[in-house]
Amino acid sequence: MxxxxxxxxxxxxxxxxxxxxxxxxxxxxxxxxxxxxxxxxxxxxxxxxxxxxxxxxxxxxxxxxxxxxxxxxxxxxxxxxxxxxxxxxxxxxxxxxxxxxxxxxxxxxxxxxxxxxxxxxxxxxxxxxxxxxxxxxxxxxxxxxxxxxxxxxxxxxxxxxxxxLPREDADSAEDGGEDGRLARFRHLIETHLNGHRPVRFYAAALGMTERTLGRLCLRQLGCTPLEVIHRRVASEAQRLLRYTNATVAQVAEELGFADASYFSRFYLRTTGRRPSAERS
The missing domain is CATH 2.60.120.280 (Regulatory protein AraC)
Known part of the structure; x- marks a missing residue:
């Protein structure tokens, strides 16, 4: 289906x-x-x-x-x-x-x-x-x-x-915003969202080493490149679970997971919630 x-x-x-x-x-x-x-x-x-x-x-x-x-x-x-x-x-x-x-x-x-x-x-x-x-x-x-x-x-x-427009962060001291390379990294993640590409693929596409990409993400986002990828996949899964009638297995397939059980474990590990909990 x-x-x-x-x-x-x-x-x-x-x-x-x-x-x-x-x-x-x-x-x-x-x-x-x-x-x-x-x-x-x-x-x-x-x-x-x-x-x-x-x-x-x-x-x-x-x-x-x-x-x-x-x-x-x-x-x-x-x-x-x-x-x-x-x-x-x-x-x-x-x-x-x-x-x-x-x-x-x-x-x-x-x-x-x-x-x-x-x-x-x-x-x-x-x-x-x-x-x-x-x-x-x-x-x-x-x-x-x-x-x-x-x-x-x-x-x-x-x-x-x-x-x-007034800004929610108008009184906070920002450190200059995101590096432009992160915007390109996010764009690549969107392009290959269901491809499960490794970090080395993104680093090569950005013309940098995995270590450089890792330092960039840690400095700007406080997490690793793999966590950035996983969070984006999980957020898309959450949207599909909440806003469509697709089953967990269908969402898993849409996002490139070969096994619904593995997807469920991934989702729980990344979000702290089971996919079935999003139905409520």
Whole structure:
């Protein structure tokens, strides 16, 4: 029986495909959510980031394993690939901004908060001054989307909006953010997620030794490269177990495990939970 995968869309309900060009899009919350009784079922976007801005009303958000309930004004930023769903209070007002993953190139180096926001997502309430500024920028983006426009102008206004969002880590002392080599390592893991490639494969693809990759991961992430790989495989397994009707054996097969029992032991060792526990 084929695996019932998590739905993936370009925009909710709209089919994605490899030939779709890079794009940026904005619409009101009501434009799509009101057609679905103000509820957006769990899904994901393989090649885009979404930013939800709620100015009036309330939203219940599911972001992978996190559940949030936020009153307006607030925002939720969903990174590429994250499973997410929303339930809005009827007549909630705001916007949904969708940006192709290439937008992340606008980050100015590994320490730029914009890069961390796009890669890791986030959700916060909006203080009044920021909320007013973000509402003006979102309204301008909506106006630009309604007529032929220069894409560079749209991206510039979108960047201004994202840089206006308050950050959860605004008061913490960061050490400069992730090394760019780690971003390439993570991209390779995504590409070969069910291939069970050894660490030496990734090190060679990155043009470094296993020892160098190990030092990089320990310094930046506090774990080994193998742990990075295993955690990503486990997080994908968790998404499939929680958001699809696939059996444990089907999830194991989807992720390249030859034996469901071995997958179950791997999952327990990596997450501290049995796969069956995710059903509840």
């Amino acid at each position: 084929p695996l019932a995968s998590i739905p993936a869309y370009a925009l909710y309900g709209e089919e994605d495909g490899p030939d779709r060009p890079a794009y940026a899009h904005i619409e009101t919350i009501a434009a799509r959510s009101s057609l679905h009784d103000w509820e957006i079922a769990p899904h994901r976007h393989h090649r885009s980031v979404q930013v939800l801005i709620v100015m009036t009303g309330e939203v219940e958000a599911a972001l992978d394993s996190t559940r949030l309930r936020l009153a307006a004004p607030c925002h939720v930023t969903v990174p590429v690939g994250a499973v997410h769903g929303f339930r809005f209070a009827p007549a909630s007002e705001g916007w949904v901004l969708t940006l192709d993953q290439a937008f992340a190139a606008r980050a100015r180096g590994p320490g730029d908060p914009l890069g961390r926001l796009l890669a890791g997502g986030g959700a916060t309430t909006l203080p009044e001054p920021e909320a007013r500024r973000i509402a003006l920028l979102a309204a301008e983006l909506l106006a630009l989307a309604g007529v032929p426009h220069d894409a560079a102008l749209f991206h510039a206004v979108a960047e201004a909006l994202l840089r206006s």
